[in-house]
Amino acid sequence: MISKGDTAWMLMSTALVMLMTPGLAFFYGGMVRRKNVLGTLMHSFAAIAIVSIQWMLFGYSLAFGPDVKGIIGNLDWVALRNVGLLPNPAYAPTVPHLAFMIYQAMFAVITPALISGAFAERMKFSAYVVFVLLWSTLVYDPVAHWIWGAGGWLKGLGVLDFAGGLVVHATSGFSALAAALFIGRRKDLSREPMPPHNLPMTVIGAGLLWFGWFGFNAGSALSSGQLSTLAFVTTHAAAVAATATWIVIEWLHRGKPTVFGAVTGSIAGLATITPAAGFVGPDAALAIGVLAGGICYAALNLKPKLGYDDSLDAFGVHGVGGATGTLCLGLFAALAVNPAGANGLFLGNAQQFYIQLGAVALVAAYSFIVSLVILKIVDVIVGLRISPDYEDNGLDISLHGEEGYYL
Amino acid sequence: MKMVTAIVKHTRFDVVRRALVEVGVEGMTTTEVRGFGRQRGYKEVYRGVQYEVRFLPKVKIEVATSDEKLDTVVRAIEESARTGEVGDGKIFITELGQCIRIRTGERGEEAL
Numbered sequence: 001m002i003s004k005g006d007t008a009w010m011l012m013s014t015a016l017v018m019l020m021t022p023g024l025a026f027f028y029g030g031m032v033r034r035k036n037v038l039g040t041l042m043h044s045f046a047a048i049a050i051v052s053i054q055w056m057l058f059g060y061s062l063a064f065g066p067d068v069k070g071i072i073g074n075l076d077w078v079a080l081r082n083v084g085l086l087p088n089p090a091y092a093p094t095v096p097h098l099a100f101m102i103y104q105a106m107f108a109v110i111t112p113a114l115i116s117g118a119f120a121e122r123m124k125f126s127a128y129v130v131f132v133l134l135w136s137t138l139v140y141d142p143v144a145h146w147i148w149g150a151g152g153w154l155k156g157l158g159v160l161d162f163a164g165g166l167v168v169h170a171t172s173g174f175s176a177l178a179a180a181l182f183i184g185r186r187k188d189l190s191r192e193p194m195p196p197h198n199l200p201m202t203v204i205g206a207g208l209l210w211f212g213w214f215g216f217n218a219g220s221a222l223s224s225g226q227l228s229t230l231a232f233v234t235t236h237a238a239a240v241a242a243t244a245t246w247i248v249i250e251w252l253h254r255g256k257p258t259v260f261g262a263v264t265g266s267i268a269g270l271a272t273i274t275p276a277a278g279f280v281g282p283d284a285a286l287a288i289g290v291l292a293g294g295i296c297y298a299a300l301n302l303k304p305k306l307g308y309d310d311s312l313d314a315f316g317v318h319g320v321g322g323a324t325g326t327l328c329l330g331l332f333a334a335l336a337v338n339p340a341g342a343n344g345l346f347l348g349n350a351q352q353f354y355i356q357l358g359a360v361a362l363v364a365a366y367s368f369i370v371s372l373v374i375l376k377i378v379d380v381i382v383g384l385r386i387s388p389d390y391e392d393n394g395l396d397i398s399l400h401g402e403e404g405y406y407l
Numbered sequence: 408m409k410m411v412t413a414i415v416k417h418t419r420f421d422v423v424r425r426a427l428v429e430v431g432v433e434g435m436t437t438t439e440v441r442g443f444g445r446q447r448g449y450k451e452v453y454r455g456v457q458y459e460v461r462f463l464p465k466v467k468i469e470v471a472t473s474d475e476k477l478d479t480v481v482r483a484i485e486e487s488a489r490t491g492e493v494g495d496g497k498i499f500i501t502e503l504g505q506c507i508r509i510r511t512g513e514r515g516e517e518a519l
Contacts, residue, residue: 301455
């Protein structure tokens with residue numbers, strides 16, 4: 001039975017999540033040097049096209065199609081055959097199946113785009129296109145099936161992930177770590193300062209991401225009403241708590257509260273609350289936000305000491321945030337908040353915490369290892385990294401033949 | 408004829424401009440520049456990554472002047488740009504070989 005209210009909210013949420021990818025483009029675009037701004041925007045923007053096409057042709061069928069042994073969907077829904085305007089009760093019983101499909105498409109789009117922060121300023125565009133296609137097919141689609149697909153094996157074990165702490169942020173974050181290690185540091189990183197070229201652009205991007213995140217989390221209720229309202233409020237609560245925490249910690253630690261730090265904190269809070277948004281109350285969400293701010297701040301400040309070049313902190317924010325949030329769900333979840341969820345450790349159910357912990361370890365390891373294999377394949381067939389000459393001149397002129405700022 | 412090139416602080420730029428106009432300077436060229444002298448740089452921190460900023464932003468003012476007015480011009484800049492702190496800048500004076508007003512084709516001091 002189709003609900004007009006639910007359908008309206010799902011289509012609205014779909015548009016909100018779509019806007020997050022251009023938002024991410026700005027968020028990342030401001031952080032790179034001016035010679036790489038367009039190449040960086042292109043990573044996100046191209047992902048919208050590449051992944052949407054993959055999704056409609058076969059990605060959606062692999063992720064959500066009829067189950068094969070809990071591992072993957074079959075090909076019955078290739079090119080959206082059998083995906084129509086009637087609801088699919090297994091996923092969203094009150095909206096057209098096509099609405100659920102296009103909503104999920106936007107998640108599939110932004111996830112590989114998040115990884116692009118790890119290899120910013122030095123990857124070939126051809127390699128990026130092939131990487132995104134392979135990664136969506138071999139990492140995103142299977143993991144989405146395990147956790148969200150009808151019959152998925154992790155779902156069967158009781159793993160909870162409301163809006164993608166595992167499926168989106170842990171997969172992209174740990175793949176980002178693999179990518180940063182595999183592709184190596186940017187040329188001259190130890191000799192030249194590489195500060196962000198346009199932080200106001202990054203702030204605009206963070207604002208768009210925050211705005212879109214309401215569709216990401218509250219939309220994951222797959223209906224409009226009590227659960228979507230809860231997720232909406234917990235999302236905002238965690239974001240503001242993480243922002244405030246980051247400002248305070250940085251002020252105390254470094255002597256000055258930076259704008260870059262504040263917006264980074266907001267994204268860390270949003271990524272961290274994502275898996276838990278529909279399973280915890282607003283009070284727990286505030287606590288989760290504080291943890292997100294503290295833990296991600298520590299992760300980012302540790303990076304220069306460890307020496308790998310996750311250039312725009314895709315791992316430090318999304319990998320660490322997604323894993324933290326998935327564990328926090330195992331601590332703070334309450335059946336009183338959402339009867340379809342579970343109680344967490346703090347309500348005496350340690351079992352749920354162990355389940356979440358196991359899921360984090362598994363998804364992290366799977367994403368990391370399969371990404372390394374994909375990167376190796378892409379390196380052999382097209383070459384991963386641009387030449388030192390291209391790197392000196394920047395992605396914009398070298399790869400795209402244009403400049404972001406023509407003066 | 409002499410070319411006076413002064414590197415001054417951004418915060419003093421407007422005061423210097425007014426001082427020069429008051430002593431009768433009728434034209435100047437300015438550029439935003441970055442450089443360093445005895446003044447130390449400062450530190451910037453981006454997400455825990457610390458950078459030493461060695462080049463500080465300054466304004467470069469170029470004034471062409473007759474030998475006769477040179478002292479007045481230089482004193483005007485010196486007095487208006489000075490705060491007494493490190494980083495007040497420098498004045499360079501160089502010989503000016505020729506000056507041409509493009510519109511009329513005038514040469515030498517008449518063209519200044």
